[in-house]
Amino acid sequence: MQRPDWAPDGIDIERPSVARMYDYYLGGSHNFAVDRAAAQAMVAAVPEAPLMAQANRAFLRRAVQFLTDAGVRQFLDIGSGIPTVGNVHEIAQRNAPDARVVYVDVDPVAVAHSREILDGNDRAAVVQEDLRHPERILTHPDVRRLLDFDRPVAVMVVAVLHFVSDDDRPAELLRTLRAALAPGSYLVLSQASADGRSDEERAEAERIYRSTDNPLWIRSRGELAALFDGFELVEPGVVWVPQWRPESADGAEDAERSAFIGGVGRLGG
């Protein structure tokens, strides 16, 4: 039967979710058999997949650390995923207890899980929205309640843009977000890249992710750098994520194996 257009989407846990696959890569158990099957297929094709996820998650941690050190107290984390370990509000609020965080994700299960975790934290909230509707995110009452856009906000779009195709005009989406930000705000981006990877690996990864609601859209370092339009990239610019302000010298070894590129930009003015 055709679904009537007024009916909201249902919950389909028979389909792998990229949020729960990611949790699996990170070593979590917030996942179902379908998710594990897809994640294991990915690991079979790209054995470093768990390390890539870990490298990205570590980048996220260092970026939040950097931002709190820079005085940022407000975070809008879009595509926040299943809260496993090392979430933005934990890192930020450990450094700055007054930090406020709003999580945004399209995955209803991820959102329900976040909501349970955040219960009782009056400086953090979660919103079910889509990065492809930035105006809805910006006007959402919970976003408005917790974040003051007259003051700097760090917008995090970490390990999400590879689920946003060029047809969805990511540059425009980010421009809409940027327009809402005060000077001194930041943008954190990371995403999967295939630079230096074999065509087979890339094709296999794309095939596996086609079984999810979020097919992959790989970008090059140059393409990601272009998405920082309007922001000044902080050192060291868009790099393999392990190379972004590593905490120890050996942290950045074999950086390109992470297959993740990322960077942090600051809104001047």
Added chain:
Amino acid sequence: MGEPPGATAVPVAGPPAATAAPGATGGRAHRPSAFARAWAKAVSGTSYLPMTQAQLEALLQRLTDQLAAALAAEPLDLRVGHRVGTELVAAHIASAEGLGRTVEVVQLRLVRDLGLVADDVEDRLARLLAAVATGYARALRDRTLDEQESIRRAAMTARAQAERALRASEARFRHQATHDPLTGLPNRTLFTERLTAAINSPGRGAERVGVCFLDLDRFKVVNDSHGHRTGDALLVIVADRLRRALDGYLVARLGGDEFVILVEHTGGTDDMVAVAEAALAAVREPAVVDGHELTVSASVGIVERQVAGASPGDLMRAADSTLHWAKAAGGVRWALYDADRDRQELARHALSAAIPAALERGEFYLDYQPLASLHDGRVVGVEALVRWRHPELGVLRPDSFIGLAEETGLIVPLGGWVLAEACRQAESWSTAGGAAPYVSVNLAVRQVDRPGLVQEVHGLLRHTGLPPERLQLEITESTMMSTAAEPVRALRVLADLGVRIAIDDFGTGYCNLAYLRDLPVTELKVAGEFVAGLRAPETRADERILASLVSLAHALDLTVTAEGVETAGQAERLRAIGCDAGQGWHFGRPEPAERILERIR
């Protein structure tokens, strides 16, 4: 998510080992030993660790200190091993690989790196490691189960939420589908549903149910003169008032300015009349819309009956017909359903619907009634009268089907057939002596208003060869009055051709003689009512009116025929007044043309 419990300080059982650095249990930073660094290196990458390498090393240094202390203490406290295993998992070093690497590095390096010496150190280490593995596996199992439970709970919550959202949107959709967007009242769909339920619910047969159809009088005028926005605003006000005045009954909007009220469990028609009057009163209140004070009225059709044997469709239709009766009676009122009247109307309606097929099958025919000269009794003309030989109902006279044919427009084909047939037959009439009688045919207003009238008549005359002066077209006074300039011009063209134009039923309408001067009229047919008045000797007034009418007509060069002449006395009086011709039973009833012709010949 969440801080590993006790990540900052876990009291260590037993005294600090000699080899442990002072303060190791206090969580204060101190340089990690080579062993702790090696351990950190071994476990990093086994799962995501939400901490810096330095934090990881500090944590493992603390656990190293605890293990070392335990190995040195007597007796060997295996709980320390369990606790270390638990702590590792709590710090998210929580994977099969994490355990494997830990066992490996502790087994290979702990004793050597820390330079621990004891006779049974191998033995003690094996037991302690087993305790670490046990504690670790238990904690990992619990953690896995907890996470599975929490993600399942999240999935259930999300699903419940999605279902709620679905139900809400279904409810919204259902509301939209069953309500009128302008007024917010239930719409026809919901009304029909509720009416059907009221009728079809089991055990309700003995109850009574009623429906009021309400429609604003001349609402179109409001729309036309104030615009649709004002019209809509008025409808919203009316809807609101009806809802409030009829609280407890279902008030729905059917569309346009039509509303309907459902009354269940009525006690009889009185209840319905009360509802209708409340509705009429609610509508009557002046309403201020966009600064205009608008006063509207309404008409209501009421149906009330026992539930048994009722059907929603029939009830709605009956209420609709009844509403039309109220409207036809001038509006600002209610009308009560009358089954007999409805049956008659239905029958009439069925009859009119059968006209086209009857025309095709040749079920119509013409009779003629003579128009006789009052001077010499000669038949000067005949009026064509249509008959319908109905296969079931027998021969029908025009009054049983012409009215409806006029309403529905079927009069155009039917009247056209009559005209053509009359011309065709009249052409063949010849009389031995004087001129053949002219044939007089009635034209309905719709026929007169049609643009092609002149061509139609012209064509018929040419076709049949009937001389124009032997055709008379009868038009009622009201047709004449309601007709615009164009049809009058058409009649003039026909009159110029020589066709006779008669005003039928003269005296029943405006009775305004002045306008006759400007019309191409040849004859007046005075309505039977006037003639009827001549029967009683005391009604001199009628006679005088008639006399002055005749002299006026003559002054305008019109001939006068009196209709409905039934007696010789009337004929005599009319002759005395100066009337030219007469028609009625006295001169002959309608009959086939041959019979009349036979008599004349």
